[in-house]
Structure formats: C-alpha cells, structure tokens
Amino acid sequence: MFAVKRYAIHDGPNIRTTVFLKGCPLSCVWCHNPEGLSPAIEVVTMPERCVGCGECVRSCPERALIVTGQGVSRDTEACTNCGQCVDICPALAHERTGSGETVESVMETVRKDMPFYDQTGGGVTFSGGEPLMQPVFLKKLLTACGRLGLHRAVDTSGFAGQDVLMDVAEETDLFLFDLKHMDDAVHRKYTGVSNEDILANIAALAAAGVDMVVRLPLMPGINDTDANLQATGAFVAGLAGVRRMDVLPYHAAARSKYAKLGLEYPGFGIPKAENGRVNHAVQILKRHGLSVRVGG
Numbered sequence: 001m002f003a004v005k006r007y008a009i010h011d012g013p014n015i016r017t018t019v020f021l022k023g024c025p026l027s028c029v030w031c032h033n034p035e036g037l038s039p040a041i042e043v044v045t046m047p048e049r050c051v052g053c054g055e056c057v058r059s060c061p062e063r064a065l066i067v068t069g070q071g072v073s074r075d076t077e078a079c080t081n082c083g084q085c086v087d088i089c090p091a092l093a094h095e096r097t098g099s100g101e102t103v104e105s106v107m108e109t110v111r112k113d114m115p116f117y118d119q120t121g122g123g124v125t126f127s128g129g130e131p132l133m134q135p136v137f138l139k140k141l142l143t144a145c146g147r148l149g150l151h152r153a154v155d156t157s158g159f160a161g162q163d164v165l166m167d168v169a170e171e172t173d174l175f176l177f178d179l180k181h182m183d184d185a186v187h188r189k190y191t192g193v194s195n196e197d198i199l200a201n202i203a204a205l206a207a208a209g210v211d212m213v214v215r216l217p218l219m220p221g222i223n224d225t226d227a228n229l230q231a232t233g234a235f236v237a238g239l240a241g242v243r244r245m246d247v248l249p250y251h252a253a254a255r256s257k258y259a260k261l262g263l264e265y266p267g268f269g270i271p272k273a274e275n276g277r278v279n280h281a282v283q284i285l286k287r288h289g290l291s292v293r294v295g296g
Contacts, residue, residue, distance in 0.1 A: 002035050002098040002129070004109055007116065010295060012153035012174060014122035017113045019106060019141070021126060022098045023133040025159055027192035028180065029266040030219055032254040036129030041098040043081045044261050047071030049093035056085035056094060076262075097261070103140045110145065123151025125176070132160035135168055142171035157191075158198040165201050166208065175212040176246075177202055181223045182231040190222055199235070206239035214239075215246040218281055220271045229281050233288035244291045247281055249273035 003020040005011070011018040023039030024031075031037065050071035057065045057072070064078035065085060072093055085094040110124055117123055124145050131138050131154055138154070145152045153174040158165070169175070179202065180195070181187040187195040205212055214236045218224050223232075236245055250273045258265040278294060285292045 001101045001106065002033075004106075006109075006113055008125065011125040011127060011155060012123065012176060013151070014120040015113075015116045016122045016125050016153070017110055018125045018127050018155075019110075021128045021131045021134050021138065024128055024130040024157075025133065025193060026130065026157055027266075029190050030217065030222075030250055030270060031266075032257075033129065034254065034257050034261055034263060035097040038097075039129075039133065041081060041083075041096055041100065042261075043074075043079065043083055043086060043094055043096055045072055045074045045085075045094050046260060047073065047093070049091050051091045051093075053090065055088050055090065059084050059088050095260075103137070103144055106141055107144050110150070111148070114148070114150075117150055121151070123153065123173070125153040125155055127155035130157055130159065132156055132158075132164055132168065135160070135164045139168055139171055142168065146171055158201040159193055160197075160201070162197070162201055162204055166204065169205060169208065169210050173211060175205060175210060176215055177205070177212055178215050178217060179232060179236070180217060180219075182228055182235060186222070186228075190219075203239065206242050209241060212239075212242055213244050213246055214242060215248055216281070216285075217248045217250065218273050218278060219250050220273050220277060222270070224273070224277055224281055226284065229284040233285045233290060236285075237288040237290055243289070244293070245285055247278060247285070247292060247294050249278050249294065 002022045005018040008016045008018040020036055022036050024037050047070050052067055054067055057067055062078045062080055064075040066073050083096055086096055126138055142152050151173050153176055154172050155176040157178050180191055184195050236242055255265045282292045
C-alpha cells in the first residue's frame with residue numbers, strides 16, 4: 001500500500017476512504033500515481049530538504065548515501081530500501097513510497113471514517129497502482145468491509161485474468177473501470193499492454209450484472225479523436241446494464257511526483273484537456289444514449 005486518502009469525493013459515490021495498493025502491470029504515459037507502479041516498498045530522497053547533517057550517511061548500512069553540494073545523493077544500485085535513513089533524518093529528506101500493511105491495519109483506518117459513511121452513504125474504494133495485482137489481499141479487505149456493511153468499490157484498469165476479476169467481483173459493490181483506448185495497437189503504444197483482455201473483462205462483468213461505471217481518462221491527441229470516442233461510446237452502450245460514463249480530463253499535476261522519484265515524466269508533451277474538447281467528447285458519448293459526467 002502507498003497511500004490512504006480520507007474524505008475522498010471523486011472515487012465513487014459520496015464520501016469515501018480510498019486505499020491505494022502498490023504495483024501496476026501497465027505503464028501509461030500519463031500515469032498520475034508513479035509511486036504505485038512498483039510493487040516494492042522503495043525509499044526516495046529529496047536533496048532540497050537536506051540540511052547536511054550527515055546522520056543518514058553515517059547510519060546507512062550499505063554506504064549508499066553521500067552528501068554533495070546539492071544535498072544528499074543516493075546510489076540506487078547499492079540501496080536496499082531498508083528505510084533506516086527515513087527513520088533517522090531530522091529534515092525528512094528521505095521518504096518511503098509505501099508500507100507493508102495487514103488487513104487489520106487497513107481496517108483500523110477505515111473504521112475511523114465510518115461516521116462519514118453512515119451520514120452520507122459512502123464507503124471504501126480500493127485503487128492503485130492496480131488493486132487486482134494483489135487479489136488475495138484485496139478480496140480479504142473487501143470481505144472485511146462487507147462484514148461492516150460498507151459500500152465497496154474497486155478502481156481498476158481491468159488488466160487481469162478473468163477468473164481473478166470475477167472472484168473479486170463477489171465482494172465488490174461497484175467497479176470503476178478505466179477504458180483507455182479501443183484500438184489495440186494504440187493501447188499497447190501508450191500503456192504497454194493489449195486491451196484484448198480488458199475489453200473482454202468489461203463485457204464479462206456487464207454480462208454478470210455487476211454494477212459498473214466506465215471511465216475515460218481523456219488524453220488530448222491520444223484518445224480524444226472522434227473515431228475513438230465513437231468506438232468507445234458504441235462499445236459501452238452495447239454493455240448490458242451499463243449506461244453511465246465518467247470523462248476524466250488529463251492534467252499534469254503528477255509531474256512533481258516523478259521528479260521526487262527521480263523519474264522522467266513520460267507524459268511530457270501531452271497538452272491539457274481544454275474545456276471545448278472535453279465538452280465535444282461528452283456530446284459524442286451522449287449520442288450513444290449514455291449518461292456522461294465530467295470527473296469521477
């Protein structure tokens with residue numbers, strides 16, 4: 001797990017707690033949660049916070065840290081992500097990108113927010129990363145939430161074995177299903193994987209009568225063409241029982257996350273989704289008889 005967002009209002013109906021699980025099999029160029037890509041708990045360094053005390057350098061068992069004129073620097077090949085520097089740094093120049101949690105430790109946080117669920121009809125959303133990469137842990141969490149009578153949502157790319165998906169569906173009240181592109185070659189280019197299983201999984205959930213909202217992360221110049229919007233609208237409109245779509249306009253707010261992780265932002269060059277283009281996409285999708293909302 002790499003984060004918990006409390007009082008979330010864009011990750012499903014009403015006020016929710018969103019739990020972000022680490023690990024994702026996709027490599028979307030616009031990913032806004034790069035800290036969730038790797039399933040491993042990692043340690044990152046922010047040199048601008050360093051005060052030059054040298055405490056982390058002296059405590060590092062692998063001698064992976066040095067203090068330079070620009071602050072502390074990390075040898076990522078030597079570092080084992082033990083986290084000792086995180087615990088000792090007085091300036092908080094080191095940070096873990098995740099934590100090992102148990103079902104009970106997650107549920108302890110969830111239970112704190114139960115008064116909000118009771119008042120608003122909200123619940124818990126499991127996101128990522130890709131939560132289906134941890135199906136056993138995910139289902140245990142969903143089951144624990146179910147015992148408390150909480151509404152349970154899973155935010156997913158749908159890239160998983162259909163048996164895994166349908167097993168998780170037994171304990172899920174709502175799927176928030178991202179549909180990134182209808183063309184397989186384009187999908188491979190921008191996410192690193194085929195959309196064949198994803199489309200089949202969406203259809204399987206719909207056929208099983210599972211409650212689902214299909215969401216389109218709108219990427220200017222990538223999936224906002226009229227041809228893709230028409231194909232997307234026709235596909236979703238053909239799913240039994242699915243009549244709602246959310247359009248999620250692209251923004252580049254995650255660039256600072258990549259910098260902190262020492263990664264190059266792969267979405268550089270993707271323009272902001274302008275209101276006119278967003279509205280155009282909404283109108284095309286609505287022509288297929290869908291109820292379309294901007295935002296989650």
